[in-house]
Amino acid sequence: MPVLTTPPDPNQLVRVRDRLWVVADVQRAGQHLVTLTSVEDDGLSEELRVVWELEASPEVIADAELPTPEHGRFDDPSRLDAFLDAVRWGAHVGGRGRSRRRSAPASASRTTSWTRW
Numbered sequence: 001m002p003v004l005t006t007p008p009d010p011n012q013l014v015r016v017r018d019r020l021w022v023v024a025d026v027q028r029a030g031q032h033l034v035t036l037t038s039v040e041d042d043g044l045s046e047e048l049r050v051v052w053e054l055e056a057s058p059e060v061i062a063d064a065e066l067p068t069p070e071h072g073r074f075d076d077p078s079r080l081d082a083f084l085d086a087v088r089w090g091a092h093v094g095g096r097g098r099s100r101r102r103s104a105p106a107s108a109s110r111t112t113s114w115t116r117w
Contacts, residue, residue, distance in 0.1 A: 005060065007032040007052045013061040016050060019043065020061075026052075 008014050008023045014036065015021075021036035024047070032052040038044060052058060075083075 005052075005058055007034065008058075008060045013039070015059040015061060016048070016055055021048065 007026055010023050010026060012023045013020060014023060016036060020039050022039055023034060024037045025035040027033040027035075031054070034050050034052045036048045036050065038046040038048070050058075
């Protein structure tokens, strides 16, 4: 049995069929024909048209607000510095993992202590 909910407005975030969508358009023709655009990575810009009242469990995601900053709840500046250093290092490395490193050239001296560079 479909859950009775009020139809969404354009640009609202909704959950339909266990996926997140943004409402692109809502047309009233007896029932509400809702055009949705996917915001998930695996279906980015995919479109879906549904009759809102016939969906099994459509959900309008409520507007979220950022929390109000409270005195004394901030991280210590040294902890923030460590986090920013980690972000910079990650940006510098560029996502290259160890598996992408090349072996040392065959012409490298065998007396060196490293085997990868």
